[in-house]
Amino acid sequence: MTAGRTGAVRPVSLTAIADGVVPELAVNGLALAGGEQIAVGSAEGYPAVWRQTPGGGSWSLVTSLPVVSAYPGLSGLTSVTHGPAGWLAVGEPGPVVLTSADGITWQRDGGPIGQDLAGASAITAAANPAGYVVAADASGPGNSPGPDLWWSPNLTSWTRATEMDDTSSSNQVQAVAADAHELMAVGSDGGHPAVWTTTDGQTWTTIVLDLPPGASAAVLQRVAVDGDHVVALGQETKAGERVPFAELSPDGGASWQEVPFGSAGPGTAVTALTAGPGGFTVASQTGTPGQQDAQIWTSATGSSWASAQVSGLGGDGAHEIAALVSSGSAVRGIGLNATAQSQQPVIVNLAPG
Numbered sequence: 001m002t003a004g005r006t007g008a009v010r011p012v013s014l015t016a017i018a019d020g021v022v023p024e025l026a027v028n029g030l031a032l033a034g035g036e037q038i039a040v041g042s043a044e045g046y047p048a049v050w051r052q053t054p055g056g057g058s059w060s061l062v063t064s065l066p067v068v069s070a071y072p073g074l075s076g077l078t079s080v081t082h083g084p085a086g087w088l089a090v091g092e093p094g095p096v097v098l099t100s101a102d103g104i105t106w107q108r109d110g111g112p113i114g115q116d117l118a119g120a121s122a123i124t125a126a127a128n129p130a131g132y133v134v135a136a137d138a139s140g141p142g143n144s145p146g147p148d149l150w151w152s153p154n155l156t157s158w159t160r161a162t163e164m165d166d167t168s169s170s171n172q173v174q175a176v177a178a179d180a181h182e183l184m185a186v187g188s189d190g191g192h193p194a195v196w197t198t199t200d201g202q203t204w205t206t207i208v209l210d211l212p213p214g215a216s217a218a219v220l221q222r223v224a225v226d227g228d229h230v231v232a233l234g235q236e237t238k239a240g241e242r243v244p245f246a247e248l249s250p251d252g253g254a255s256w257q258e259v260p261f262g263s264a265g266p267g268t269a270v271t272a273l274t275a276g277p278g279g280f281t282v283a284s285q286t287g288t289p290g291q292q293d294a295q296i297w298t299s300a301t302g303s304s305w306a307s308a309q310v311s312g313l314g315g316d317g318a319h320e321i322a323a324l325v326s327s328g329s330a331v332r333g334i335g336l337n338a339t340a341q342s343q344q345p346v347i348v349n350l351a352p353g
Contacts, residue, residue, distance in 0.1 A: 042076030083127030094120030151201030276326025
């Protein structure tokens with residue numbers, strides 16, 4: 001689909017990404033590097049990577065069955081990023097880790113991260129010029145409690161972060177982001193929203209934030225960096241209901257303040273967040289199960305947000321924008337129209353202005 005800031009959309013053919021309607025299809029992550037766009041998720045219970053040819057050409061499935069069928073049970077990819085050694089895609093259950101130097105040929109990662117994160121959930125990844133970070137909740141059987149963070153400069157060797165101050169089983173990492181100089185993770189610590197920062201991928205500093213006024217608990221689930229401005233979005237629990245909330249750092253993550261997040265109310269879930277030259281863009285979803293609608297929110301600095309209903313996503317059923325990526329001054333997104341009978345991927349291009 002194509003969307004303007006008013007929320008108007010038009011269909012864009014994406015037949016090649018799905019190869020027709022399949023019994024199970026999910027698109028969870030999107031990344032852009034060097035004009036090449038990669039989407040990740042699952043198809044028919046297997047991890048799946050799709051690649052769009054440079055210049056906005058057609059999409060094609062680039063993961064081979066021998067590679068993805070080696071993972072036991074149903075599994076899927078949840079995040080994708082590009083760094084100095086190429087592409088990294090990660091997923092669950094724990095973990096699914098695929099790498100590619102060119103975005104075309106993908107292989108399983110056979111390093112220690114595969115064994116040490118066995119059973120991990122909430123897998124996510126980010127990269128900057130120095131290397132890659134993978135975050136997960138590794139509190140399953142046989143693992144040490146709490147969040148697990150791994151660092152690699154080259155996708156060949158991985159080092160587990162052993163210096164996370166105030167790490168306990170009550171912590172959880174939900175998302176990671178990066179700029180040229182810093183890596184950042186967000187989640188919760190003892191029911192409070194929390195942020196972790198690092199410059200070397202190994203020694204992390206924990207910042208536990210105050211609960212939003214009137215909230216009994218809160219967790220940060222998305223984070224994006226635009227220069228010194230960092231936005232983190234999550235959900236707070238008030239009077240038994242979960243409501244979106246936003247935190248803003250104007251100084252690269254050193255200090256934080258809660259900011260209003262438009263008119264989002266109970267039942268609204270943030271599904272994607274990205275930052276680019278035009279500021280920050282958020283996708284959310286609201287409505288009853290099976291009949292959810294997708295929304296777009298925008299902010300130049302993260303201090304105030306404007307919303308626009310994304311209409312025309314396919315009529316009845318559930319509509320979700322699962323991933324967003326900045327492309328110059330515009331933003332691209334990918335998601336699904338889902339009914340009881342079918343699942344159809346959609347592309348969203350959010351034009352500036």
